[in-house]
Amino acid sequence: MIQAKIINKINFPEISLQSTLEGIAQKIIIPDMQGGIHGRMAINGGALPNNEPATIKRKGDDRPLIETGKLMGSFFFKPSGKNRVIISIKGDRKEIGGYLQNDGIKTKSKIKFYRFFGISKDAADKAIAYAKKKIEELTSGRNK
Amino acid sequence: MAETNKKITQINLDKELETLSISLSGKVGRTALTLTEYIQLRQIQGATLANIRADLLVDLSEGGRIFGEFVNALKPTFAGSIHRFRDVGALTEMGVETKYRWVAVLVNTCPDCLDRHNKIRTWTDWEADGLPRTGATVCKENCKCVLIPEEAIEISPVMRAK
Numbered sequence: 001m002i003q004a005k006i007i008n009k010i011n012f013p014e015i016s017l018q019s020t021l022e023g024i025a026q027k028i029i030i031p032d033m034q035g036g037i038h039g040r041m042a043i044n045g046g047a048l049p050n051n052e053p054a055t056i057k058r059k060g061d062d063r064p065l066i067e068t069g070k071l072m073g074s075f076f077f078k079p080s081g082k083n084r085v086i087i088s089i090k091g092d093r094k095e096i097g098g099y100l101q102n103d104g105i106k107t108k109s110k111i112k113f114y115r116f117f118g119i120s121k122d123a124a125d126k127a128i129a130y131a132k133k134k135i136e137e138l139t140s141g142r143n144k
Numbered sequence: 145m146a147e148t149n150k151k152i153t154q155i156n157l158d159k160e161l162e163t164l165s166i167s168l169s170g171k172v173g174r175t176a177l178t179l180t181e182y183i184q185l186r187q188i189q190g191a192t193l194a195n196i197r198a199d200l201l202v203d204l205s206e207g208g209r210i211f212g213e214f215v216n217a218l219k220p221t222f223a224g225s226i227h228r229f230r231d232v233g234a235l236t237e238m239g240v241e242t243k244y245r246w247v248a249v250l251v252n253t254c255p256d257c258l259d260r261h262n263k264i265r266t267w268t269d270w271e272a273d274g275l276p277r278t279g280a281t282v283c284k285e286n287c288k289c290v291l292i293p294e295e296a297i298e299i300s301p302v303m304r305a306k
Contacts, residue, residue: 014176014177015176015177015178015179015182015210016176016177016178016179017179017210017211017214018178019178019179020179020214021168021214024168025168029166029168080167082176083176084167084168085167085168086166086167086168087166087167087168088166117166118166119166119218119219124218124219127218128204128215128218131204131211131214132201132204134179135179135197135200135201135204136197138179138180138183139183139193139194139196139197139200140193141193
């Protein structure tokens with residue numbers, strides 16, 4: 001007897017976007033965070049808080065989050081598994097950065113949060129545009 | 145024993161809070177094709193490059209099967225997602241293979257989070273269902289839940305530090 005069995009599960013192939021993710025991490029997300037610090041812009045919009053007068057005096061510079069340049073050079077990305085990229089900060093800057101971003105600096109009148117780490121709206125838009133460009137390149141028929 | 149477990153829970157939460165990490169991910173499959181291989185496969189099956197491009201662009205813009213998780217991972221940082229990066233920090237420290245328990249604070253907890261409370265899954269499974277503060281639950285970015293490694297047994301309500 002011939003039997004037909006209908007299986008209600010279709011296994012579509014999974015698509016790895018690893019190279020696209022690495023490109024976005026390297027070319028968009030990390031430069032965006034570094035650019036935000038240079039431009040004194042918080043990752044979630046608005047300006048980074050100004051340094052306290054005592055801090056400016058000590059550093060001899062009023063740029064927030066920039067003193068030795070160590071933080072700027074500490075961003076990195078690494079592949080993690082087949083389809084994942086982790087972006088983070090190396091060494092002691094990670095702990096210090098976490099403190100500045102999440103705990104904030106207590107001043108006399110308020111707590112200042114230095115929101116420098118994350119994905120800005122601009123970076124998110126650029127990443128989508130990057131993926132779109134990648135699709136267009138791969139389906140142009142020119143890269144055989 | 146109870147004190148030890150409490151310490152483990154606190155250590156993991158502290159670890160989570162002090163890490164700054166972003167995870168960009170796509171859907172992980174056992175036999176994943178690259179985008180190029182997928183396009184070649186579709187061509188072998190008879191699809192034109194124009195059709196494949198149109199399908200992929202729709203998938204990207206609508207967050208479909210191929211690009212859905214990628215688009216979700218790219219949500220810009222604002223109030224809720226700043227805390228989301230703390231969660232991802234746990235991933236860099238403990239890895240994807242570890243199983244994680246969803247722990248709700250059990251104070252004004254939304255029905256979605258109550259349903260997930262104490263359930264254990266891999267990070268990938270939780271990602272597929274929606275991590276805390278990613279908008280997958282009724283409480284959306286206001287979610288106060290945390291994912292802690294399975295081994296850390298919750299013995300009292302977890303309070304997320306600011």
